[in-house]
Amino acid sequence: MCLAFALWRHPMPQLTLSPGASAPAVSFEGEQGQAVMISELWASAQHGIVLSFLRHYG
Amino acid sequence: MRDAHQDFAARGYDVVAVGQGSGSRSAAFHRDNDLPFVVLGDPERAGYAAYGLDRGSLIDMLRPSLVVAGVKATLGGARQGKTEGDPLQMPGTFLVDRAGIVRYAHPGGHAGDIPSTRELLRAIDEVTAG
Numbered sequence: 231m232c233l234a235f236a237l238w239r240h241p242m243p244q245l246t247l248s249p250g251a252s253a254p255a256v257s258f259e260g261e262q263g264q265a266v267m268i269s270e271l272w273a274s275a276q277h278g279i280v281l282s283f284l285r286h287y288g
Numbered sequence: 289m290r291d292a293h294q295d296f297a298a299r300g301y302d303v304v305a306v307g308q309g310s311g312s313r314s315a316a317f318h319r320d321n322d323l324p325f326v327v328l329g330d331p332e333r334a335g336y337a338a339y340g341l342d343r344g345s346l347i348d349m350l351r352p353s354l355v356v357a358g359v360k361a362t363l364g365g366a367r368q369g370k371t372e373g374d375p376l377q378m379p380g381t382f383l384v385d386r387a388g389i390v391r392y393a394h395p396g397g398h399a400g401d402i403p404s405t406r407e408l409l410r411a412i413d414e415v416t417a418g
Contacts, residue, residue, distance in 0.1 A: 247340050247393045253384040254338035258328035259311030266311075266328055268304065268335070269388055277300030277416070278385040280408060282289060283336055284307045285379040285399055287317040287372065 253281075292405040293324045299412045301383070306330050308373025333377060341380040341395055383411055391415045 247253065255269035272279045289303060296303055303325035307314045311329040318327040330336060381403050383392035392411040394403045403411075 247382065247390050247395075249391055249393060251390045253382065253388050253390045254335070255388060256335045256338045258306055258330050258335055259314070260328060261311050261315035263311050268384075271302065271304055271326070272384045272388055273386055275300065275302045275386060278302075278383060278391065280289075280296055280301050280303045280412075281339075281382045281384055282303065282305045282402075283330075283339065283341055283380045284305055285377055285396070286375075287307050287309065287313070 289325070289405070290321070290323055292409070295405070295409055296412070299409070299416065301412055302326075304328065306335055308333060308336075308377060313372065331373065333373065336377060336380070339380055339382060339395070341378050343374060343376040344378050344398060345376070381408065383408070383415065385415070 253268075253272070255267065257265040257267050260266045268279075268281070272281075289305070293303055305314075305323075305325060305327045307317060307327060307329055308331065309317075309329050310331050314327040314329040317323075378396040378399065379402055380393075380395040382390055382394070385391050392408075392415070394401075394407075396402065
């Protein structure tokens, strides 16, 4: 019972990035293992990017 | 996301997807599915953490809303691929403008909590309208 309650009360994702905040300029991994700076992608877009973090492929 | 790519592009927004696998795994996913947008890897999930995307709990995986989302996705033709990385990792979607400012944030509340294309396009239109 306590375990179930603890699991249920597990903290939900917190909205740490509200609109108007600066997006973290992190890097991701490209096909060859090279670092790809996300800031370069949003800077090169016409207006911006839709950044989608996937839970799984497919 | 694939089908809506043109709608995003028409509004000046590029789509960037990030998976929990390596860069090569993400590139293979991109190739195998002939996706019209870039797919990058984040095997350490540092980006997920930086954008405030938490891990869910086992109970979160059993929420009715997740089951409903799964049924809807399946009926819509989606098929879930093999989960790689942390199966409890929550998804998330953000609009970021050219200056690096977050214009819209949707951290997933459960594994299937992904904003619809319609919602994203509406958010872009609202940003554009100022």
